[in-house]
Amino acid sequence: MMPENRFSTSPLDPLTRRSDGENVQTRQLVCFTIGDQTYGIEIRTVREIRAWSATTSLPNAPDFVRGVTNLRGTVVPILDLRARFGHGQTEPTKAHVVIVVAIESRVVGILVDTVSDILTVAETEIRPVPEIGGAAAQEYLDGLITQGDQMIALVAADRIVAPVLVH
């Protein structure tokens, strides 16, 4: 699937009336943290958010695949996003959170530390990811957003999840 052009005007995007009276395209993001960094993920891909529960490990899976879990009768793989970003495996506790996303027809859980907020941002507030630090940032992120004094990295859910869908 082609990554969605973040400046596109989708009819599903809510319109927000700005103070100067102009309509702008906005996006809703679910914000979550891994360590000190806050990330955002497009709310439309999110199915539900649940607490971490033990998984069944899968043979010969990459380190960021924590195994599979039972989501109301469906077998769903759980991705450790920290490990996916190459920062080592998460030591999950009951306080950790799994964001269940639907990408194409697949349902995948993403393990993160906490979910912090739901945010509405205007498309124009989303800045492109600068080309530094190799390809990783470009590959995992769709853009950067500034909120107050913190930076929120918009993760590209489809590209994050892609490796588990490869056959």
Add this chain to the structure above:
Amino acid sequence: MDELDELKQAFFEEAEEQLSDLEAQLAALAESPADAASLNGAFRSVHSIKGGATLVGFARIADFAHAVESLLHRMRSQQLAVDTAVVALLLGSRDLLHDLVRAASTGADLADGAEAIFVRQIDSYAGRPILSQNPAPSPQRLVRLQLMPAADYLARGGDPRRLFAELRRHGALSVVVDTSALPPLEALDPGAMHLRWTMALETAATVAQLRDVFAAQARADEYEIVDCGSPAAAAPDSSIAVSSADVQVSAAVVDPDAAEPPPAKGDKDMSAVSPSERDTAAIAVEDAIAPIVSSIRVDLDRMDKLVNLVGELVISQAMLAEQLHALPTGQFPQLARGIEELSRHARDLQEGVMAMRAQPVQSLFSRVPRLLRELSQHTGKRLQLVSSGEDTEIDKTVIEHLHDPITHMIRNAVDHGIELPEARVTRGKPPVGTIRLVARQAGGRIIIEIADDGRGIDRDRLRARAVEAGLIAQDRQMSEEETDNLIFLPGLSTAAAVSSISGRGVGMDIVRRNIQRLGGRVMIRSTPGQGAAFYMSLPLTLAVLDGMVIRVGGETYIVPLANVVESLRPLAKDVHTLVGGGDVLSVRGEYVPLAHIGGMFGVSGAVRDPTDGLVMLVETDDGGRIGLVVDEIVGQQQVVIKSLETNYRAISGVAGATILGNGRVALIVDVSGLRARMGGQAYAPMAEAGARAQREQR
């Protein structure tokens, strides 16, 4: 979906069914050309397709169906003898009809004039063009029948209902019972027959045919047949109507189109003018003749949803049952009873739902006679089919996926197994080769056997080819059975044994893989000079599996019960480590390679020394054995199979997943995949090729 689309959808579904029926009827007709029931059935199928196609506006299908119907009609009215050539033409027409329906359903376009060649042939039978011709219609004759059984009729095994059923196959029957001879209740002998019946049959059958029906069921003095000729609405064309006085209707006397009502006066081209009206009327008559089957059509998706839901129900129930065990025993007797009852109902429900998906293997077997006819024509070999167990039921999906493997195995048996008639005779065999097709249920599985009485497998040649292809080592010791099963290796049946018949780019390796994908197994047994037999063992359903629950380290796995041979606690003296690190276990003098699941699946905390745990001996699909080193056997359980590929991808050595009573996911071990992963096996190349092909398929 608008109304027309719905109608079209219904037409496609119905047409598929009718075409499949048609094939079976034509196959039966080829077997016994005098079988009026098959001919009538075939006519009905084509007629229904024509009617349906007209209704939804598929003129092309309707026109062609009409031509085929006309041909069948001529046969039915005995203007045309049933022979191999005409049956072959009908089978070919059926295929084209099928193509036409498929094309209409996919919106694809079939080349214009695809029908022309068939229509020309059909016309050649008719002596004049049929498509433009208006089949001269005439009503059916009315025959009055009387059954006056003697008092001992029932004692002789007579059953009027059977007779009525027989007669109904010949036409619309109305029956009036005469109770006047019934004695008062106190004098009634319940074993004696006191009733008489008067019947009116609207039929195309000759009096001789009807007499045959009666003769099988009653003595000559117990019935009477009076041919009343055309009913009141006499046909306009009297030259072909049967005179009412003519009781001795001979086969030469024409009784054309029994099913079609008289046309409107001056209506010369029926297929162009108000076809729907005419067809509706015709269908009504046909429906009266057709046996009533009470069934409903259910969308497969809905069905699968139901199957899945029931699977969930069974899991929930298992969870409840497990929770119950955590409670102090005897404290909640009502709850325990309730849960027990729930589990029984859930099981019954599951079985019921599975049964709904089950279909008799008849639909698979019915295509075989035709295949044999084709093969016989191509090879000059004479063939006969002996089949049994057609009623054996199996999951619809399994049936659908079995068609190609069975076709291939039969081609293989005819091409490589059965000899030419002369060769057979010189070997002291009957000139006609026999293909035996047997289905039976054995435990929770279905066994399908395809056997031939041909020359069997040439083991030396097969072995030499396998060595040549680098699939086995030159000096490898193999049992006869192992050698025979080499034919399932890739590159053996495809490369060297290509012929116009079995060499169609599908090897036995593909056949095997397709069957394995269904959770089935296939093997071959051969006796040189006497023939070979393929045995397929298939699960009754794809949705559930009987499994052994095992524990390895902190993980729980399911091993399909079908693979399990035995479990044992090995002694240290029986476990040997080979050069290179592989462990083998000596079991009654045989060395079985050990699979450390813990190590292979990367599970921490699993036992390393087999003597600390258990070894579960399992059989792989190629008949080989391996020993699984496990910590503990937890128990036996029926599990609902969940695909890992829905949200993840396939994992070698894992057949799928299931959800246990505690809500956790457990992986189902794929024993053959494990063995392939262990490497160093004769069959490893096959597994790799299989995995490669699987990847390519996606």
